[in-house]
Amino acid sequence: MGDFDPKIPASYQDCEFLMLGNTAPAIQSLVLDRLNNRPKFVMLDTMNLWIDIANDDLKSLLKRVDCLTINDEEARMLSGDYSLRRAAKTIMAMGPKTLIIKKGEHGALLFQNDDVFFCPALPLEEVFDPTGAGDTFAGGFISYLASTNDLSFENMKRAIIHGSAMASFCVEKFGTERIQDLTQEEISARVQEFVKLASFQMI
């Protein structure tokens, strides 16, 4: 895990919603260890590298988090199963009660117990730079949960739509350019595009 030694600023100690960004699982565990109180909701990001070279550390950490967010290839790698439906069951049995499988331009799947929700990605005219889309998605998701303080599955669906909307802005310009000056009106309008994209009524 190298020499990086995470210091938790005092102002972060009482966080209720924690997003552990992608780094070595041992460092992510150390962050969790150093919080005085266990947050209400802990979300974890990881990647193929750690599944490969730090599998034991990752498996230990998975027992301590509420939600894991990974992409489809990583879900297959971690579970050893090609079927995302079966992969999700295997991964949730490792610890996290909620699992998000990201599929990039193909949207994302939200799993919890036997429930599954599919969140589409907005078909965009132009994708300028996909860098940071996954982090923006995770940040949009957990910030929605934190601002609403509601961990029900129905609210997690809203949170994943929110995260996807934020990610759709991220890719439209370079780096953080598009998201740093976003207004609430722009975000609400984008969320409505997702509502329109996914809504139908069977009769």
Place this chain on the structure above:
Amino acid sequence: MGDFDPKIPASYQDCEFLMLGNTAPAIQSLVLDRLNNRPKFVMLDTMNLWIDIANDDLKSLLKRVDCLTINDEEARMLSGDYSLRRAAKTIMAMGPKTLIIKKGEHGALLFQNDDVFFCPALPLEEVFDPTGAGDTFAGGFISYLASTNDLSFENMKRAIIHGSAMASFCVEKFGTERIQDLTQEEISARVQEFVKLASFQMI
């Protein structure tokens, strides 16, 4: 186009909903020529081969159909545009007012004018044999339109969900095994799985 000479049985002459299955565009055109009356709704399937070797024939035929169904790679090939949103505009300008872009396990997009609807694919535990999924999807789509006789965009959304539900059965067994004895109850239950998969309510 070879020697195949399509004969239209008399009982097919008055069809109102026509699905032109994938074959050489010249043969598909001939089928349309040989109908005494132009059907109310004509849907076309094609593939990369015809986009490549029979592009002129295909472009002529596209002017005569209401709806085209192709996969994402073919949409990019036909339009010369990687962005599916822009590709859709380009292809609809070639003739069909409605365009379905199939993305296999990632669902399908329905385009009409400036409207777009995303239909998810059901995450399945097991995909036994994907052969015929596209044809089953198209058949499920147009048969829903024919049985409801409603060509509104809202009804096309229901039709694409119906087509996706039928395709999800198709891949569960070999060939037509799974779909030949399906009951209406099984189909309705599967459609409800799509409703559950895609439904959310923003507040």
